[in-house]
Amino acid sequence: MQRQFYILDVFAEQKYAGNQLAVIRHGAGLSSEEMLAITREMNYSESTFLLSEEKRDGGYDVRIFTPGGEVPFAGHPTLGTAWLIQQEIIQQPVSRVVLNYQVGQIPVDFTYKNGQPDEVWMQQLEPQFGATFPAAAVAEVLGLPADQIDQRFPCQEVSTG
Known part of the structure; x- marks a missing residue:
């Protein structure tokens, strides 16, 4: 099967600016190993x-590698994948x-100007707060003097997904 991809x-x-992203359509028939190989390519x-x-359950199924x-x-x-879905699959403002x-x-979510997406933004999941780390250890890993880390704020692992 031929698959379309977009850069x-x-x-x-x-x-030719910003963060590059490859989006591959019709990916359901690919194994995880094939997806990884394509990503590396x-x-x-x-x-x-x-x-x-x-749509499935109100959304589009996507995997990221x-x-x-x-x-x-x-x-x-x-953001890039949602924009592509709006432009190439839905093909109308939503x-x-x-x-x-x-x-x-x-x-x-999308806002439009002159019929084209103007702003695209996402709502992330609630943050999950993990381990905290000594500021001196973080500074050392980053190659910074310890006084470059503001002690008023914790060095903490936080994830929204």
Whole structure:
């Protein structure tokens, strides 16, 4: 089966800028290993695989891969993939596109100017707060002097997906 793929520039005001993203359509027939191989071939920080062009439970099924493996959620791939769905599948202005990920549904909202998407933003999941780390250890890992870490704020692992 032939599959279409798109190269997008996310967070960009012009071509060949921003964060690159590969979006592969009709990905349902691919194994995880094939998705990883395609992602490595594309050689971008992330690639997404649109599993179906039909909604399931109100959203579109998507998987995200980095060259190191699958990830449950990531920001710029979410925005870019939702934009592509609006432009290429829905093909008309909509206020929201929902993506189904391993972490759950992520809504992506659109505003328009002259009939074209002007702003695209997402609602992330509630943050999960993990371990805290000594500021001195974080500074050392980053190669910074310890006084460059503001002690008023914790160095903490936080995830929204």
